[in-house]
Amino acid sequence: METIKSIQQVVSSLDRPKLQLLAVSSAGLGGILVYLALRKKVRKIPIGDGWWGAGKGPVTGDKTIRPFQVETSEEEIQDLHSRIDQTRYTEPLEDCRFHYGFNSTYLQRVVNYWKNDFDWEKQVRVLNKYPHFKTNIEGLDVHFIHVRPSNPAGQKVLPLMLVHGWPGSFFEFYRILPMLTETEGDVVFEVICPSIPGYGYSEAPHKQGFNSMDAARVFLKLMERLGFQEFYLQGGDWGSLITTNMAQMKPECVRGLHLNMAFVMAQGLGILLSLIIGRYLPFLVGFTREDVRRIFPFMERNVYEILRESGYMHIQATKPDTAGCGLNNSPVGLAAYILEKFSTWADFKNRDLEDGGLERKFSLDDLLTNVMIYWTTGTIIPSMRFYKENLKSSLQKRVDYKTPVYVPMGLAAFPNELTHCPQTWARKKFKNITTYSYMPRGGHFAAFEEPELLAQDVFQFVRKVESKRSA
Ligand SMILES: *[C@@H]1O[C@H](CO)[C@@H](O)[C@H](O)[C@H]1NC(C)=O
Numbered sequence: 001m002e003t004i005k006s007i008q009q010v011v012s013s014l015d016r017p018k019l020q021l022l023a024v025s026s027a028g029l030g031g032i033l034v035y036l037a038l039r040k041k042v043r044k045i046p047i048g049d050g051w052w053g054a055g056k057g058p059v060t061g062d063k064t065i066r067p068f069q070v071e072t073s074e075e076e077i078q079d080l081h082s083r084i085d086q087t088r089y090t091e092p093l094e095d096c097r098f099h100y101g102f103n104s105t106y107l108q109r110v111v112n113y114w115k116n117d118f119d120w121e122k123q124v125r126v127l128n129k130y131p132h133f134k135t136n137i138e139g140l141d142v143h144f145i146h147v148r149p150s151n152p153a154g155q156k157v158l159p160l161m162l163v164h165g166w167p168g169s170f171f172e173f174y175r176i177l178p179m180l181t182e183t184e185g186d187v188v189f190e191v192i193c194p195s196i197p198g199y200g201y202s203e204a205p206h207k208q209g210f211n212s213m214d215a216a217r218v219f220l221k222l223m224e225r226l227g228f229q230e231f232y233l234q235g236g237d238w239g240s241l242i243t244t245n246m247a248q249m250k251p252e253c254v255r256g257l258h259l260n261m262a263f264v265m266a267q268g269l270g271i272l273l274s275l276i277i278g279r280y281l282p283f284l285v286g287f288t289r290e291d292v293r294r295i296f297p298f299m300e301r302n303v304y305e306i307l308r309e310s311g312y313m314h315i316q317a318t319k320p321d322t323a324g325c326g327l328n329n330s331p332v333g334l335a336a337y338i339l340e341k342f343s344t345w346a347d348f349k350n351r352d353l354e355d356g357g358l359e360r361k362f363s364l365d366d367l368l369t370n371v372m373i374y375w376t377t378g379t380i381i382p383s384m385r386f387y388k389e390n391l392k393s394s395l396q397k398r399v400d401y402k403t404p405v406y407v408p409m410g411l412a413a414f415p416n417e418l419t420h421c422p423q424t425w426a427r428k429k430f431k432n433i434t435t436y437s438y439m440p441r442g443g444h445f446a447a448f449e450e451p452e453l454l455a456q457d458v459f460q461f462v463r464k465v466e467s468k469r470s471a
């Protein structure tokens with residue numbers, strides 16, 4: 001009371017212009033103080049809004065959730081076969097194996113299987129074994145599957161969204177789904193598995209600019225529409241960035257975030273130092289022996305190797321429509337483009353194998369089903385555009401890059417992931433790492449390659465988060 005009175009006295013002794021000056025400068029000073037105080041503590045990124053439908057909008061659309069089924073026809077299969085028959089192959093260089101890209105001798109074997117043994121109608125029945133839906137969000141028909149545990153006797157049922165990346169699809173999760181939804185034990189999941197807009201059965205954005213934060217907002221709206229207030233998230237590749245963005249936008253809804261690839265880029269003096277001395281004195285920079293094994297020789301494994309493998313990214317981040325045109329017209333070209341990634345990203349050493357090691361990890365049925373999801377929907381170009389939209393400016397300049405993630409996080413570090421992220425680096429971005437696992441085997445397509453290992457790690461993470469919550 002006393003102070004208020006004395007402030008009033010001071011204020012009334014000032015004339016008007018001085019008062020205004022005082023008000024403006026104190027507001028300014030206050031602003032700067034608030035800015036300084038909050039600068040390091042941005043806890044959320046703004047959700048924003050968007051509309052990606054064709055033409056003028058936004059149009060408030062239909063919010064119903066409609067059942068959907070994958071379909072095919074005699075015509076579709078005939079068309080595929082006639083295009084396959086017209087393929088022109090280029091003989092591979094002598095002894096090149098997979099070093100120049102997909103070996104065309106082996107490609108002909110894959111294509112031969114595709115034409116004569118692969119049964120798309122059967123695979124469509126496989127796809128339809130889980131219930132599919134579509135619903136319109138921000139002007140786009142968003143596709144997802146929704147799998148409920150059939151018999152959750154006495155189990156805690158937790159909602160979990162799984163998000164795929166490129167050049168994958170929701171189908172990557174078909175082998176892990178039963179492990180998550182039909183299991184004994186205290187916890188079981190109800191899984192929502194969407195297609196990123198522009199991938200497979202989700203409509204492609206009609207407007208420029210749709211990036212991972214837009215996908216994150218669309219998926220948050222999807223979860224809200226389905227009535228989930230709190231849920232878990234899991235992702236790799238683009239799915240990792242999208243689910244991370246979801247956790248940054250609505251942390252209050254995300255009980256936990258499980259990733260099998262972390263978008264944490266090496267930068268800053270600390271990281272430079274850790275690269276220089278980490279190999280010799282790992283404990284000084286927080287590396288474990290396993291980190292050292294996985295990171296060094298750094299230039300070879302993380303610079304040259306990435307340069308060798310990321311040409312596709314430069315093309316897709318600049319001229320996706322040009323590069324994608326041929327792929328959208330030639331099923332064999334599309335298969336070579338997509339399947340080369342499944343070879344090399346499972347293990348860089350696969351380039352040394354005559355068949356790219358593809359069938360060591362995957363069945364041709366599974367691989368070609370994923371290719372067919374791109375082929376039949378004609379979505380290779382929109383899927384490639386996602387690189388352009390996300391890499392328009394440097395990822396490091398984006399608000400999501402600078403915003404830490406506070407929700408409980410679990411990282412499954414697979415040994416053949418494109419780059420290894422030590423826990424000490426992950427901590428710079430993820431402030432509440434609850435589990436961090438060095439996985440014994442597997443590469444970039446964790447769910448597709450090692451569904452059992454990934455499922456175990458997800459359960460381990462979720463149990464830990466749940467037990468801390470109830471403690
Ligand atoms: C390409 O693959 C075929 C079939 O696996 C193999 O026999 C052949 O040696 C490979 N070609 C080259 C040039 O590596």
Ligand SMILES: *[C@@H]1O[C@H](CO)[C@@H](O)[C@H](O)[C@H]1NC(C)=O
Nearest residue numbers: 406408432434464465468469
């Ligand atoms: C981190 O997550 C756990 C749940 O795994 C929670 O109990 C804890 O409060 C969180 N810590 C912080 C600092 O947010």
